[in-house]
Amino acid sequence: MTGTTRSNRLTVLGLTVPGLIGMAVSFLLPLLWLLRMSFNRGDSSGLIEETFTFDSYAQFLGDSYYWDMVWETTILGLGVTVLTLVVSYPIALFLVRTESRFKGVLIALAVAPLLTSSVVRTYGWLVLLGNQGVVNQALLATGLIDGPLALINNKLGVYVALVEIMMPYMILALLAGFGRFNPELEHAAQSLGANRWRTFWRIVWPLSMPGVLTGALLVFVLTISAFVTPRLVGGGKVFYLATEIYDQATETLNWPFAAAMAFILLGLFAIVIVLYQRALRRIEAQ
Amino acid sequence: GCGNGTATNANDSADSGTITVKGYSGVFEDNFQKAVIEPFKKKYPKIQVKYVGSANSAENLASLRAARNTPDTDVSIMDISTSGTANKSQLFAALDPAKVPNMADIDPRGKVEGNFGPALTFDSLVLIYNDSVSPAPTKWESLWDPKYKGKVVVPAQPDIQGTALMLVENQKGGGDYTKSVDAGVARLKQLAPNVQTWDPQPDQYTLVQSNTAALAIGWNARAQYYQDQSQGKMKAAIPDEDTIFQINTINLVKDSPSPAAAQTFLNYALSPEAQASFTDTMFYAPTNTKAKPSDEALARTSLDPKKSAKILDVDWSQVAANRDAWTQLWRRQILAG
Amino acid sequence: MAFLQLSNIVKKYPGTDRPSVADFTLDIDKGEFISLLGPSGCGKTTTLRMIAGLIEPTSGQIHLDGGELTRAPVHQRGMGLVFQNYALFPHLDVERNVAFGLEMRRVTKSEARRRVEEALDLVRLGHLKSRRIKQLSGGQQQRVALARALVIEPSVLLLDEPLSNLDAKLRDTMREEIRAIQRKLGITTVFVTHDQDEALAVSDRIVVMSEGVVEQVGTPEEIYEHPANKFVAGFIGRANLFECEIKRTSGGVAELQVAGLGPMHAIDDHGAPGAATVLVRPHRLRISAADDDAHGTVETVVYVGDSIEYGVRVGDSTVSVQSVAGRDGRLEQGARVRLSWRAEDALVLK
Amino acid sequence: MAFLQLSNIVKKYPGTDRPSVADFTLDIDKGEFISLLGPSGCGKTTTLRMIAGLIEPTSGQIHLDGGELTRAPVHQRGMGLVFQNYALFPHLDVERNVAFGLEMRRVTKSEARRRVEEALDLVRLGHLKSRRIKQLSGGQQQRVALARALVIEPSVLLLDEPLSNLDAKLRDTMREEIRAIQRKLGITTVFVTHDQDEALAVSDRIVVMSEGVVEQVGTPEEIYEHPANKFVAGFIGRANLFECEIKRTSGGVAELQVAGLGPMHAIDDHGAPGAATVLVRPHRLRISAADDDAHGTVETVVYVGDSIEYGVRVGDSTVSVQSVAGRDGRLEQGARVRLSWRAEDALVLK
Amino acid sequence: MTSKLRGWPTRILVTLLYLFLLAPILIVVVISFDTQSTMAFPPQGFSFQWYARLAENAEFIHGFQVSAVVAAGVALLALLIGVPAAVALTWHEFPFRGVLSGFFLSPLMVPAIVLGLALLLVLAPMRITGTYGGLIVAHLAITVPYVIRTTSMSLMTMNRSCVEAARTLGASPWRTFRRVTLPLIAPGVLAGGVIAFLISFDEAVISLFVVGPQATTLPVEIFHYVEERTDPQIAALSVVLIAISIVFVVVIERVAGLKKVLR
Numbered sequence A: 001m002t003g004t005t006r007s008n009r010l011t012v013l014g015l016t017v018p019g020l021i022g023m024a025v026s027f028l029l030p031l032l033w034l035l036r037m038s039f040n041r042g043d044s045s046g047l048i049e050e051t052f053t054f055d056s057y058a059q060f061l062g063d064s065y066y067w068d069m070v071w072e073t074t075i076l077g078l079g080v081t082v083l084t085l086v087v088s089y090p091i092a093l094f095l096v097r098t099e100s101r102f103k104g105v106l107i108a109l110a111v112a113p114l115l116t117s118s119v120v121r122t123y124g125w126l127v128l129l130g131n132q133g134v135v136n137q138a139l140l141a142t143g144l145i146d147g148p149l150a151l152i153n154n155k156l157g158v159y160v161a162l163v164e165i166m167m168p169y170m171i172l173a174l175l176a177g178f179g180r181f182n183p184e185l186e187h188a189a190q191s192l193g194a195n196r197w198r199t200f201w202r203i204v205w206p207l208s209m210p211g212v213l214t215g216a217l218l219v220f221v222l223t224i225s226a227f228v229t230p231r232l233v234g235g236g237k238v239f240y241l242a243t244e245i246y247d248q249a250t251e252t253l254n255w256p257f258a259a260a261m262a263f264i265l266l267g268l269f270a271i272v273i274v275l276y277q278r279a280l281r282r283i284e285a286q
Numbered sequence B: 001g002c003g004n005g006t007a008t009n010a011n012d013s014a015d016s017g018t019i020t021v022k023g024y025s026g027v028f029e030d031n032f033q034k035a036v037i038e039p040f041k042k043k044y045p046k047i048q049v050k051y052v053g054s055a056n057s058a059e060n061l062a063s064l065r066a067a068r069n070t071p072d073t074d075v076s077i078m079d080i081s082t083s084g085t086a087n088k089s090q091l092f093a094a095l096d097p098a099k100v101p102n103m104a105d106i107d108p109r110g111k112v113e114g115n116f117g118p119a120l121t122f123d124s125l126v127l128i129y130n131d132s133v134s135p136a137p138t139k140w141e142s143l144w145d146p147k148y149k150g151k152v153v154v155p156a157q158p159d160i161q162g163t164a165l166m167l168v169e170n171q172k173g174g175g176d177y178t179k180s181v182d183a184g185v186a187r188l189k190q191l192a193p194n195v196q197t198w199d200p201q202p203d204q205y206t207l208v209q210s211n212t213a214a215l216a217i218g219w220n221a222r223a224q225y226y227q228d229q230s231q232g233k234m235k236a237a238i239p240d241e242d243t244i245f246q247i248n249t250i251n252l253v254k255d256s257p258s259p260a261a262a263q264t265f266l267n268y269a270l271s272p273e274a275q276a277s278f279t280d281t282m283f284y285a286p287t288n289t290k291a292k293p294s295d296e297a298l299a300r301t302s303l304d305p306k307k308s309a310k311i312l313d314v315d316w317s318q319v320a321a322n323r324d325a326w327t328q329l330w331r332r333q334i335l336a337g
Numbered sequence C, D: 001m002a003f004l005q006l007s008n009i010v011k012k013y014p015g016t017d018r019p020s021v022a023d024f025t026l027d028i029d030k031g032e033f034i035s036l037l038g039p040s041g042c043g044k045t046t047t048l049r050m051i052a053g054l055i056e057p058t059s060g061q062i063h064l065d066g067g068e069l070t071r072a073p074v075h076q077r078g079m080g081l082v083f084q085n086y087a088l089f090p091h092l093d094v095e096r097n098v099a100f101g102l103e104m105r106r107v108t109k110s111e112a113r114r115r116v117e118e119a120l121d122l123v124r125l126g127h128l129k130s131r132r133i134k135q136l137s138g139g140q141q142q143r144v145a146l147a148r149a150l151v152i153e154p155s156v157l158l159l160d161e162p163l164s165n166l167d168a169k170l171r172d173t174m175r176e177e178i179r180a181i182q183r184k185l186g187i188t189t190v191f192v193t194h195d196q197d198e199a200l201a202v203s204d205r206i207v208v209m210s211e212g213v214v215e216q217v218g219t220p221e222e223i224y225e226h227p228a229n230k231f232v233a234g235f236i237g238r239a240n241l242f243e244c245e246i247k248r249t250s251g252g253v254a255e256l257q258v259a260g261l262g263p264m265h266a267i268d269d270h271g272a273p274g275a276a277t278v279l280v281r282p283h284r285l286r287i288s289a290a291d292d293d294a295h296g297t298v299e300t301v302v303y304v305g306d307s308i309e310y311g312v313r314v315g316d317s318t319v320s321v322q323s324v325a326g327r328d329g330r331l332e333q334g335a336r337v338r339l340s341w342r343a344e345d346a347l348v349l350k
Numbered sequence E: 001m002t003s004k005l006r007g008w009p010t011r012i013l014v015t016l017l018y019l020f021l022l023a024p025i026l027i028v029v030v031i032s033f034d035t036q037s038t039m040a041f042p043p044q045g046f047s048f049q050w051y052a053r054l055a056e057n058a059e060f061i062h063g064f065q066v067s068a069v070v071a072a073g074v075a076l077l078a079l080l081i082g083v084p085a086a087v088a089l090t091w092h093e094f095p096f097r098g099v100l101s102g103f104f105l106s107p108l109m110v111p112a113i114v115l116g117l118a119l120l121l122v123l124a125p126m127r128i129t130g131t132y133g134g135l136i137v138a139h140l141a142i143t144v145p146y147v148i149r150t151t152s153m154s155l156m157t158m159n160r161s162c163v164e165a166a167r168t169l170g171a172s173p174w175r176t177f178r179r180v181t182l183p184l185i186a187p188g189v190l191a192g193g194v195i196a197f198l199i200s201f202d203e204a205v206i207s208l209f210v211v212g213p214q215a216t217t218l219p220v221e222i223f224h225y226v227e228e229r230t231d232p233q234i235a236a237l238s239v240v241l242i243a244i245s246i247v248f249v250v251v252i253e254r255v256a257g258l259k260k261v262l263r
Ligand SMILES: Nc1ncnc2c1ncn2[C@@H]1O[C@H](COP(=O)(O)OP(=O)(O)OP(=O)(O)O)[C@@H](O)[C@H]1O
Pocket: C134, C135, C136, C137, C138, C139, C140, C165, D013, D014, D016, D020, D038, D039, D040, D041, D042, D043, D044, D045, D046, D047, D084, D194
């Protein structure tokens, strides 16, 4: 069924053309415009000069400040991805396995946060972690601390809020990735002497890799392009590529520079995608 | 498509038509609706006014710029530094003095060269504080007080509140912002340990009101408004030293779908009655010299005759030109610490 | 005391109306080779899975070596299990599938490699070591599953139809290999099979099940020669069951009046006259052409290599007769025949 | 012209070094029942899947009813296929699994219900209609797969070990049911099985394969009585192969000198003197106690119900002898014996 | 086995993680009944005033309508073009497969803010900014990759012999897909659809650029609202949204059996 016959090619064409058209209109065209924009010259008062120059790229690449920012962004993406995976996996696994009557409700609960605007959820975190927040009040009341801890307006807050905001996406991806999870394989491993821990690492985990990879990619991408949460929780002290692009695009109004940064970000993420696809192909081969 | 997107609009005349006004959202929108748009609608029942909120001036400009070939907005309200850029990029049209006679009565500080959109409101930078703070602060210096470590809020550059504070401090330190802001930056560097957040969320008025922060800088009009709203939990203090004006201009969008009706509206917004009414509701100082707001409202504005002498003179186009450079200075020298 | 003890095991799956295993009791000695035999769906797999600990009995206990097992976690039971559907790990290759159990036991790399190689040679798959599971034929997969269970040299080996997809020759070989290892290491083995011949050939004892119930437990010869009831008689090997009337019994031999055949003799352990059933295996029946005095007519003739199977119509039932091919003359369809048997070849069932 | 024609079919899976099916040519008549027989991994499933159109041959053509099939889409071939691993739809219950093919053919609801019921009764699963697949035993799943393929009454039926998980009794019944339907509707059938007896019992013709190559095609009797070579002889039924020297052949009977046994006779179609192999089936060998003049010693005695199997050591090889149990006297392990056969029971292979 | 899995350690761990996941929502629920006019803790009283105000907020109500319609349209369209593309990318071998698959993923690499800006400049001349169609087009590119990813994941893990079985039983490729493949990959398709819906429903950044006076989405309304005000009306709105989603889920559960779909 996977020969490269003519009918196969027609099938492939039929299957992909609608997608290609949709993507062309809603992505490729804008992207090309963007590329053109990145070669214009913008000045700091927001005026744009139509020309063809690599100034913006040069400005970005020649400034170590931006390189640090790229680094910070990458670390944020990886950190949030790993943490999200760690806290989401047990929930997903539980949901796949449970025979509980409340399974449907539990799944709904895991996804429900998504229906609450991430802006609102971030506010929830502000209320929870702020100086007058629930956590600080509780800690003060128990006498464990004598002044409020700085839980937000710093990186810590950004990580906590982002991890929570990304969890439902990760859970959804993992749930789908487990597919029709076959408990028989777990049984087989156990009958061969694998304890729960090793059954997990040797059987469940590798078999859930498609879901893990998908979830990881999803979260990584959403994280590095997230700007609302770092904005709201970062206290103006943390800078990532996304917030920087946002600033350039909406505050400084230097669109050419914003566009150039976007393309640099794109190049960076192309690397991630390539790695992802390579990993995926390894799994697919199985 | 957008209903009123064509450049020549048969329905447009000085007393009928549909216009779209783009300006700040939130309390500004609420009060502007109440104090200006509603009375206007009563006066010109055949003109439909649609108000579209945008988060800030830059966003407003961005959307104007994107839609420059097919504008769907007629009137735009934005900060003067941003409107300067818009004027330069030919996004706004010059007003017809005949159609906007009230332009003539605008305070000189609010007039813009070439008959482009003039000032709609005057505002100034003030201190705001939680009512648990005593004694009540009267000078910018209080922000540096070590007892407020981690309890001060300053919206950072490119927000013009941060810019304004820097300019004030720069001036105090003997600097000339047209040449260098190093003195101001040095002062703010010292302030950094005290600052809880440079990017207050939801905003500094709320943080101070809930006592999450003790002290902050803010705009007078809003501060006064929230002081009333919070029953005094948050207070505004117009400092008895130099401060800076914030000016919002009202502009006619180039190729606006309904330029005639739009200018009728502009003229009304600049009229003494509308200006007085807006001052009474939200404490923006009127720009029309003939406006007669109530005395107690006027006393709480930056135009209070006792204070206006201390307004620093700022060339906003200079500020706009330096915006990016200054932002980088803040990033690398103040915020990173 | 028995090594592996199943006491009054019951399993009822939720949503079913009858238990799939009902009151199953069995004592298995150390090193014994037990076969579970029974029709499809009678509860063999269910029983095996309860021993392995993969499903919990609804009631009843399992003891291993004197200790209660019912609550022990699966991986500590040290049992080797071949699943009916193989349950091979799709993400590992053949070699690593087989090595899995050894790794879990922290056997050294070199030792593990040696043993995996041995096990794969045993199942004749040495040359496919690094194949992915998806790239194997059905029988090859089954053999990987077998190697995976054998390589860990478990103290209890549970085999669920481990040879069902192999050809007779390979099945014979595999069966002998299993038996040899089992003997050498004294592995207690429970072997589920649908193949009666196989069960008869390898088992120390056979458990015949039907609809979740144990019908008979005994050595192959006991089961075959002295089936406890009609079900066992009919299930193990092919059987002709004749309704008859016992006239008289003397010296363990009964005189019978068999419907359609007339007076006959048979071994009888029970001794009471009256209505009964007599069992005669097809190959113990003798068939001879007879024009007059015939009992019936040959309806079908099937050639099965080693022998010829006749279906003979007697009255309104059909009797199977198996005759060694090539040795006796061949009868044609439609031939009128007489049937007979020796008393020691027939058994009265009650 | 043949109904189903396979011409020079080759299949080489990517990444393997030898083709899994090599130059397979076979003509099948309409209504014929063909069995594919061969050791595990010899390419039976691969062949079947190529006929069904699930994998494309690397080269070669398939014609059905005169038309080239190689390019026809699977769903228009109208073939019924039972998969070796069942491939049941986990999201549908038993009834809807079986009904699937009928729905695809837009059979009316009531008609479909009737036929599904019939098919399920046929495989003895009428009572499990609304079970989920997961809740069935292995054999029950296999029967659902069978019912699903039969219910559509296809013109070509492809069965890949459809009975491997059933007990002998059920297997017999199912086999007969398949055969009856097949005959009634004239369904051309290709039946993959690992069970030689089954193949011998039901097939019109048998194809014996080995390592992707067809070794022999013929009726059951041809295959069994006249195997084309040692592989077929050894694979179909059990066989003793003796190395020997042909002295002389006259009237189709050869005089032989067999190593360890001395002078013997055998049927010989070839006629040339010299070194050869002679085939004697275990049940055609006669065994008798003999203190002097013995050929060998009884090494193993296995009781297999219907008969007794002896392993007799002759020189340094082992000869299998099968003797009907209960009819002849029983020999003990260690007994010294003589072996003999009748000329017509032995065959010279070249 | 199952009884052991429900052991206490697992339960406690899962409960704690759920608590973390739901913490901000719980806070939001509590605050929505507060009498204070800012979002702060602890609450000062109990009232429904914010719900009452919400009911009168025409912008939120209209925004909700727009968002729901747009999100549903986007999810549907994304599934319609994403699922076939996923089938092609996972099951078929063809030249440039890797390139194509990279292309379909690439919208994820472009920060929403930039894409929003870019979309505005492309859509504005087409005069479809601020329309349902424009919003759907704008959200399409960022949702299709999710559909493709989750779907191909399920396609990869499903048992393909079921598809073969269906084909031999006479099902055309399309019917095979509808009757066998689709039910078997339902978890992935459903996840993709849900993610697409939610991403569109929650998308604020791109929308900021392409909304117009005629059609403004809820997140944009919320975004504008919180820039100026932080009263618990937003909290009340969130609670209402959660309630709607739970009703929605319960209905699906009743009608289709979510458990089955996701298992
Ligand atoms: N996808 C594959 N890739 C590579 N090799 C394969 C693949 N599928 C089967 N083979 C090999 O091709 C040969 C024939 O396989 P096939 O499945 O046809 O065997 P079979 O005769 O059906 O065996 P069995 O009786 O064990 O099912 C085997 O050696 C097998 O390992």
